[in-house]
Amino acid sequence: MNEERLASELNRLYREVEQRVRPLLAIHSARLQCRRGCRQCCVDDLTVFQVEAENIRRHHSDLLRDAAPHPEGACAFLDQAGACRIYEHRPYVCRTQGLPLRWIEQFPDGTTVEMRDICPLNEEGPPLEGLPETECWAIGPFEGELARLQARVDGGAPHRVSLRSLFRRGA
Numbered sequence: 182m183n184e185e186r187l188a189s190e191l192n193r194l195y196r197e198v199e200q201r202v203r204p205l206l207a208i209h210s211a212r213l214q215c216r217r218g219c220r221q222c223c224v225d226d227l228t229v230f231q232v233e234a235e236n237i238r239r240h241h242s243d244l245l246r247d248a249a250p251h252p253e254g255a256c257a258f259l260d261q262a263g264a265c266r267i268y269e270h271r272p273y274v275c276r277t278q279g280l281p282l283r284w285i286e287q288f289p290d291g292t293t294v295e296m297r298d299i300c301p302l303n304e305e306g307p308p309l310e311g312l313p314e315t316e317c318w319a320i321g322p323f324e325g326e327l328a329r330l331q332a333r334v335d336g337g338a339p340h341r342v343s344l345r346s347l348f349r350r351g352a
């Protein structure tokens with residue numbers, strides 16, 4: 182797959198995520214404490230598929246060449262004021278931060294259980310276990326789409342790239 186096609190597929194995926202996230206942000210607006218400057222979800226150990234790393238490299242080559250990463254302890258892309266320096270091109274994992282999450286955990290005996298979680302700052306509000314499935318962000322489908330996109334590039338087991346490693350300069 183050529184670079185242009187890949188970029189367009191990734192953009193399509195991001196747009197779809199945004200379309201699905203928007204109504205959830207409206208539904209949960211009363212409980213969401215997410216705002217510029219909050220670093221709760223912008224942790225230091227985030228990794229992304231190579232296709233997302235390339236997207237950041239493509240759009241932010243100057244930043245990655247000339248700027249220093251945020252000191253260790255928080256995401257390398259945070260600026261001094263706690264804002265994201267690549268917000269428009271932030272990876273998938275950053276686009277659902279703060280929402281109630283649900284996913285299916287599978288145990289070795291084959292049984293499954295639905296898990297739910299939310300940022301502790303957004304805990305206050307209707308209990309997560311009582312929310313309809315449609316009011317939670319499902320972890321799994323978009324991760325699968327990203328993995329399939331990556332597989333179309335390298336065909337094999339995709340390796341992940343740490344966000345911090347994208348910077349040429351050390352902290």
Ligand code: SF4
Nearest residue numbers: 223256258259265275
């Ligand atoms: S890339 Fe941006 S939004 Fe994502 S964790 Fe880093 S600073 Fe936060």
